[in-house]
Amino acid sequence: MIARSDSPSCTTGGSKPLMNVSADKDITALLKRWKDGDRAVENQLANLIYPVLRDIAAGQVRRRGSQLTLRPTELVNEAYERIAGQKDVPWQNRAHFYAIAATLIRRVLIDHIRQRMTEKHGGDVRFVGLDHPDCEALVGAGNLVDWLALDQSLSRLAAAHPAVARVAELRLFAGLEIDEIVTSCELSRATVGRHWRFARAWLSADLSATATVADQQG
Template sequence: MADAHPHDDGEITRLLHAASGGDREAFGRLVGVVYDELTRIAHGRLRVEPVGHTLGTTGLVHEAYLRLAAQERANWQNREQFFAVASEAMRRVLVDHARRRLRGKRGGHVEHVPLDDAIDAVALTDAQSEELVALDDALTRLAAFNPEGARIVQLHFFGGLSQGDIATMLDSSERTVRRQWSAARAWLRRELRGNVGTLTGLGA
């Protein structure tokens, strides 16, 4: 039973408690849990479905949510808490994958990534990979002076939360969230310049 799940049942609960109390390290480890789950699902899915079948990231995140929620039953305080973690994990999964893809393209060292082909099922093109990496970098820069805006973009774009959900989560108003959101993505779009326009609708 010890190996039943890579994360034993108590662990997620403990991390959640710590993370909701503002423990960044706990949050980071929680992201790691979801990250593992996402990649494992992607890996498993690829093995049963025909090659070339595109794995929607929607399905990926839902499945991770359902699995972890089922595993932990009531311990996710609410779905926003999960999606806050999941959006971070999703961002890392996709950006890591995009970076590996570009690194391989440029003839660099290819590290041992057993799940790489699984993520390929998400079917990122080179252009999308470039844009994702650029977006990730830009989001990090944005967070330096506009952390709320960066967070909103991540929750919506990588986590799929609506403006209403985000407003509830940040204890803000929908109107404020919309203002912050519009400004942030205008800034991001300018930062990305040439790399804009390949990412919408991916896998949805």
């Protein structure tokens, strides 16, 4: 029998207030600025929304025990439910929240991976190019895919074609299905489908090119 123990810090229940009022106001203001195109507030937003995301994740852990499956979609949805459910949050459109959530999750993740790599002097995280023969077997094992490279590819794509990149970001980092992206981005289903198809091929090609270059340099 394996002893299990929960940390009290993980046991904050749903009934407990998540944020104080001033944080709510901050979020409201920041989200508005972000929606209006002020990307400089992303950091502050991340600092505010990240604890919510984390708390939700911890709640999921508590409810489901060790059978933990953190799906980004559920995470984002639950975060939305919580934040939108509170008063004075003017953005009722779930789609807008998806957009910022996907961006935030992406940022948090990439920072996290970077930090982990620095801690380990880059030695312990193993990356596999997409043209690796065992790619499919390996991706199942977790963070074997080069998320950093994916992030960089996505940034390159965003510089040239922001709409396509946005679809990919929602798909990959918020785990949204095509229909959800359609709502979120207010685009036609056909366009989202084409964007995704292109983004997928382009990222895949870009990633394997990067992997090949890295192999040669290494």
